[in-house]
Amino acid sequence: MALTFTNFTCTGFATTPDTPAQIHVADDGTVAAHAQPGAQVIDLQGAYLSPGWCDLHVHVWHGGTDISIRASEAGRMTGVTAMADAGSAGEASFHGLREYVIEPHAETIKAFLNIGSIGLVACNRVPELIDWRSIDIERTLDVIEKNRDVICGIKVRASGVIVGSWGITPAKIAKRIAEMTDLPLMVHVGEPPPLIDEVFELLGPGDIVTHCFNGKPAGSIRDTTALFKMAQDMADRGIRMDIGHGGASFNFRTARESIADGLRPFSISTDLHKVSMESPVYDMATTMSKLLAVGLPFDDVIEASTNAPRSVMGLSGAEGLRPGLRADFTAFDLADTNIEVLDSQGNTMVMKQVFEPRGTVLGCDWQSAARRLP
C-alpha cells in the first residue's frame, strides 16, 4: 500500500527545502513526487528521518558459524535497513550465506568475503588463517566472480590471535586479491603480529580499517604520535576508518582523543555477534550514541551511519528522497538519558543522549523499531 509520511525532520539528505512537508511512497515502493490515492498516512510525531541506517560490520551467518546472530536481530527491529557481513564466510561456505541469509531477508545484506576459506566457522578456536593451506586463491576468485552482486569487499583479520606467526602475509595476499578483483579490502586490526603500520602500508583509497579505535596496546593508532599521524594521513587519502565496536575493539578514550585530535571515523559499525550483542554493543543505536558521547558531532554520526557506509554497499544516500528511488529510511528520536554504557575494555561512561529508533521504511513497508536495551 502507498504511504505518506508527515510530521518529521529530515537529516542526512541533500534536499531543498531541508525538510519537505510530506514524503510519499508509491505502490511499487519508490519515492513519489505527489500524494498517492489511498495512501496510508503515518505521523512520525516529530522524529528525525534519515537514509536507512547501514551497519558495515556484522556477523549474521547464523548456523554457518558459531558466532553469528540472525540477520533480523541486527536489522529492522533495531532501525537498520542495510548491513554487511564482515567475513563470516570464506569461499567454502559463501553459497550458504547467500542462499539462507542474504537472499531471504528484507534488509539489504552484502558481504565482505573472508580471505580464509573456512571463514569464522569456529571463530577464534579454529583460526581461518593458519598457514598457506588456509587460502585457496582460485576458489576465492571464482566465488567473487559468481557473487559480485552481493560481495562488497574482501575481509582479512590481521591480528595475532588469528594469524599467529604467519604475520603480515595473509593481509598481503588479501590485498592482492582485492586489487585483482577491483574490490575494497576490509582489514581487522588488533594485537600484533602484524603491527598496524605493517598493515597500513598495504592500504589504498577505498580500503577499510575496522576496529580503528580498538585501544589494544601495540595495536592502537594512539600508541605513538607517528602512528596517529599515519592514520590521519590515510584518512585524508580516502582510506576509511570504521568503528567495528565488537566485544574487544572499541575504547572510549582512544575514540575521544582521536576525534578531539581531528580524526573522524568514516563509518560507525557494531561488529554485532552472539557475544558482543549481550554486552557491551547491544545494537547500532547504542553504538551511534556512544560516538556522539565521545565527541562526534550529530551530523557526522548520521553521515557515518547512513551515507558513508551506504556508498560502500552501492545504496542511495543523501539523494534518497528523489522520486523514483526505492524508499529506504530510518525514523528516530534523539532522547535525553542517563544510561551507563561500557566499552570493550570494561570502562564505563554515562551518556546524556541516546538515539531511539522508531521505525524503518523499505519500499512501501513501514515497521516499528526499538533499541535493544531499555
Ligand SMILES: [Zn+2]
Ligand atoms: Zn567482526
